[in-house]
Amino acid sequence: MPPSKYSIRQLIEMDACTNCRLCADVCPAAGAAMNGELSAVYRMQGLKRHLKSKAGVFSKLLGRRPPSAEELKHYADTVFRCTLCSNCEEVCPLGIRLKELWLSLRGDLVREEAYPSKIDMIRTNLAKRRNVFGEDNAERGEWVEDMRKPPADRYVRPRAEVVYITGCVSAYFPLAQKIPIALAEIMDASGVDFTLLGEEEWCCGFPLLGAGLMEMFEDFRAQNLAAVKAKRAATVVFACPSCYQMWREHYRTDLELLSAPEFLLQLVRTGKVPLAELPLTVTYHDPCDLGRGARVFEEPREVIRAVPGVKLVELPRSRENCMCCGGGGNLEMVDPDLAAKIAKAKVDEVLATGAPAVVTSCQQCVRTMLSYVKRNKIQLEVLDIVQLVRKALKSSP
Numbered sequence: 001m002p003p004s005k006y007s008i009r010q011l012i013e014m015d016a017c018t019n020c021r022l023c024a025d026v027c028p029a030a031g032a033a034m035n036g037e038l039s040a041v042y043r044m045q046g047l048k049r050h051l052k053s054k055a056g057v058f059s060k061l062l063g064r065r066p067p068s069a070e071e072l073k074h075y076a077d078t079v080f081r082c083t084l085c086s087n088c089e090e091v092c093p094l095g096i097r098l099k100e101l102w103l104s105l106r107g108d109l110v111r112e113e114a115y116p117s118k119i120d121m122i123r124t125n126l127a128k129r130r131n132v133f134g135e136d137n138a139e140r141g142e143w144v145e146d147m148r149k150p151p152a153d154r155y156v157r158p159r160a161e162v163v164y165i166t167g168c169v170s171a172y173f174p175l176a177q178k179i180p181i182a183l184a185e186i187m188d189a190s191g192v193d194f195t196l197l198g199e200e201e202w203c204c205g206f207p208l209l210g211a212g213l214m215e216m217f218e219d220f221r222a223q224n225l226a227a228v229k230a231k232r233a234a235t236v237v238f239a240c241p242s243c244y245q246m247w248r249e250h251y252r253t254d255l256e257l258l259s260a261p262e263f264l265l266q267l268v269r270t271g272k273v274p275l276a277e278l279p280l281t282v283t284y285h286d287p288c289d290l291g292r293g294a295r296v297f298e299e300p301r302e303v304i305r306a307v308p309g310v311k312l313v314e315l316p317r318s319r320e321n322c323m324c325c326g327g328g329g330n331l332e333m334v335d336p337d338l339a340a341k342i343a344k345a346k347v348d349e350v351l352a353t354g355a356p357a358v359v360t361s362c363q364q365c366v367r368t369m370l371s372y373v374k375r376n377k378i379q380l381e382v383l384d385i386v387q388l389v390r391k392a393l394k395s396s397p
């Protein structure tokens, strides 16, 4: 783990950490596992120890020994058992960019070949199949067949003003496939000229970031950008906050990039979506990558309030303090039991509000919470914001 892999700023930030432990108090992984080793402060201390043992001057002065293979593996296990929710970063009084640090750390551990075996599966699936689940990429648009009236072109059109990137989770998981169906129906009802990329869409690359495999990313970026450009579209819409984040932060493009709540709000404000009364009380879960990551807090709430009859009650921890659902950071692949424990804590918090439905703006949050709710036969409706709007569409039978 050569120190040169970290920027000067990161090295200064590591040194600045005061061990105040505020980051540990909000960590969903450490809380659900009741294991302080999963917290940011522990990870920071381990990272500093490890870097000092690697750097010649430090090791000479301090007499540090490099960690044994077993110690390194144990440490790596704690590093990958993290949802990358960035709640630690949000509360750090020194403003240390912890999420970026965790991503750099994962990359270094992968280069050192100290990583959970599931990372190899992510690498292989993406290299061979272009989606994180290892499914046939030609079947990305199969969800269209489940629509009541699938259009003859299956929404794959030669040109359109808007490209809708569905993301891997919505494309392949039955629990999440209602999301693209709902958004396609809203766009149809609102007269939006849009297209899918079909099998030309590859994974956005977000799992590569979380797996420390960013050296593979360029092919994915180039493919997706070329596919969108071929459609001559000006706008790209994402119902997945992780895809949205990847495009905003790593695609280097002038295209207009909109998350689903931002896009829906434009449609609502311009009166393009015909909405009927929907009597329902909901609470709203801020997805980590959309909320803390992109600071999109108000738009989904404005969309919810625009649906006549819908009442919004807030969670005790909301907006920048919202507790992760357990679905991020590839945790579900690395430690599904821990992901389920975090989902339980989230669902318990939702149930305590008394709202019969929770709305979010993320396919992975929907899948994580819905899986837990179904498995435990809990009476709670889990909806993506596009499903909420679809339920209120005037044309809805």
Ligand code: SF4
Pocket: 023, 026, 027, 028, 029, 030, 038, 039, 040, 081, 082, 083, 084, 085, 086, 087, 088, 089, 098, 099
């Ligand atoms: S990113 Fe989230 S899960 Fe990971 S250490 Fe920080 S608070 Fe914990």
Ligand code: SF4
Pocket: 016, 017, 018, 019, 020, 021, 022, 023, 024, 040, 041, 044, 088, 091, 092, 093, 094, 096
């Ligand atoms: S909150 Fe920041 S300063 Fe405090 S222990 Fe965590 S990383 Fe260090």
